[in-house]
Amino acid sequence: xxxxxxxxxxxxxxxxxxxxxxxxxxxxxxxxxxxxxxxxxxxxxxxxxxxxxxxxxxxxxxxxxxxxxxxxxxxxxxxxxxxxxxxxxxxxxxxxxxxxxxxxxxxxxxxxxxxxxxxxxxxxxxxxxxxxxxxxxxxxxxxxxxxxxxxxxxxxxxxxxxxxxxxxxxxxxxxxxxxxxxxxxxxxxxxxxxxxxxxxxxxxxxxxxxxxxxxxxxxxxxxxxxxxxxxxxxxxxxxxxxxxxxxxxxxxxxxxx
Amino acid sequence: xxxxxxxxxxxxxxxxxxxxxxxxxxxxxxxxxxxxxxxxxxxxxxxxxxxxxxxxxxxxxxxxxxxxxxxxxxxxxxxxxxxxxxxxxxxxxxxxxxxxxxxxxxxxxxxxxxxxxxxxxxxxxxxxxxxxxxxxxxxxxxxxxxxxxxxxxxx
Numbered sequence: 001x002x003x004x005x006x007x008x009x010x011x012x013x014x015x016x017x018x019x020x021x022x023x024x025x026x027x028x029x030x031x032x033x034x035x036x037x038x039x040x041x042x043x044x045x046x047x048x049x050x051x052x053x054x055x056x057x058x059x060x061x062x063x064x065x066x067x068x069x070x071x072x073x074x075x076x077x078x079x080x081x082x083x084x085x086x087x088x089x090x091x092x093x094x095x096x097x098x099x100x101x102x103x104x105x106x107x108x109x110x111x112x113x114x115x116x117x118x119x120x121x122x123x124x125x126x127x128x129x130x131x132x133x134x135x136x137x138x139x140x141x142x143x144x145x146x147x148x149x150x151x152x153x154x155x156x157x158x159x160x161x162x163x164x165x166x167x168x169x170x171x172x173x174x175x176x177x178x179x180x181x182x183x184x185x186x187x188x189x190x191x192x193x194x195x196x197x198x199x200x201x202x203x204x205x206x207x208x209x210x211x212x213x214x215x216x217x218x219x220x221x222x223x224x225x226x227x228x229x230x231x232x233x234x235x236x237x238x239x240x241x242x243x244x245x246x247x248x249x250x251x252x253x254x255x256x257x
Numbered sequence: 258x259x260x261x262x263x264x265x266x267x268x269x270x271x272x273x274x275x276x277x278x279x280x281x282x283x284x285x286x287x288x289x290x291x292x293x294x295x296x297x298x299x300x301x302x303x304x305x306x307x308x309x310x311x312x313x314x315x316x317x318x319x320x321x322x323x324x325x326x327x328x329x330x331x332x333x334x335x336x337x338x339x340x341x342x343x344x345x346x347x348x349x350x351x352x353x354x355x356x357x358x359x360x361x362x363x364x365x366x367x368x369x370x371x372x373x374x375x376x377x378x379x380x381x382x383x384x385x386x387x388x389x390x391x392x393x394x395x396x397x398x399x400x401x402x403x404x405x406x407x408x409x410x411x412x
Contacts, residue, residue, distance in 0.1 A: 047271065047272070048267055048268050055271060055274070155279075156271070159279040159282060160278040163277075163278035185285070188286055198283060198286070
């Protein structure tokens with residue numbers, strides 16, 4: 001009987017201890033941003049490996065998602081004789097939802113897993129302890145530039161995704177299916193609001209950028225320093241990122257709608 | 258050196274493309290910089306019924322959008338709907354005896370406010386009130402009136 005309570009208490013305490021450790025590390029990382037800004041070379045390096053190398057997958061997927069939206073939207077709208085609204089459907093679903101969410105999922109798979117594996121391997125090969133031995137703070141040198149680069153990259157990637165997707169929808173809708181070009185753009189411009197829709201999407205992608213990069217960096221920093229531990233941490237990064245992004249997406253949508 | 262330079266160029270392109278995409282979204286996809294920019298003035302109008310009108314609905318003169326609905330409230334005394342709208346200052350010479358009506362764009366389209374200019378020499382100003390209003394047409398009421406009149410004719 002008491003064992004059960006003891007187990008419950010132990011789990012609760014451990015959960016909060018972990019949470020507290022994570023929050024402290026997060027604050028510490030945020031606070032060391034200023035040290036990173038003084039060394040922009042570090043950020044540029046990370047922007048390259050996180051942002052630039054994710055560009056291809058984001059742009060190609062955005063293009064195809066936009067084309068599929070164009071096809072599906074047209075087939076539904078044509079029944080109501082409202083195929084002129086295709087631009088609105090494509091633009092709103094991309095800017096508000098699919099842009100930030102799909103970009104975050106792809107980003108977690110492409111950049112997040114790489115971050116976890118990189119940092120986890122640094123830990124497994126004791127490079128992190130080595131840095132500490134040389135009086136270099138690994139939070140400042142390793143975690144902060146990666147987190148900052150991720151936060152910068154994510155909104156830019158999501159914007160690219162949406163823009164390319166809208167162009168893909170345009171190609172399918174206007175060039176292939178014969179929707180009027182003028183109404184595609186003008187209806188879109190009439191219905192898509194900058195403050196409500198686009199800023200909304202940018203806020204979402206910004207939050208997703210913080211969350212997915214942080215999960216990746218934390219899992220790597222906190223993994224069991226063996227090859228199995230690194231592989232598990234990488235898996236956890238992708239799974240947690242996907243779950244948190246989808247959950248947060250609902251919350252953010254409900255808050256900002 | 259050349260390696261780090263290539264890195265910087267790649268990152269520069271990445272950031273530029275990202276910002277360009279944001280700009281495309283802002284300028285080409287949404288309606289920023291259109292009516293929202295520039296000076297505008299606020300006028301009020303009371304309606305018996307505004308069903309279907311929303312904040313941010315269009316305000317049009319001769320079918321051309323000149324402003325937006327800002328807020329819709331209910332007057333606690335008269336129980337009329339008080340609609341506040343902003344009109345772009347380019348259209349500052351709207352006569353005070355203009356009338357405002359709530360119309361529908363197409364049969365199923367969105368509601369908007371149409372302003373019919375009057376002939377008075379004075380113009381609406383900031384905080385002005387449009388006195389002549391025509392309420393939104395409630396389709397259900399029309400249909401039920403039509404049906405009732407039909408059944409009365411049958412007798």
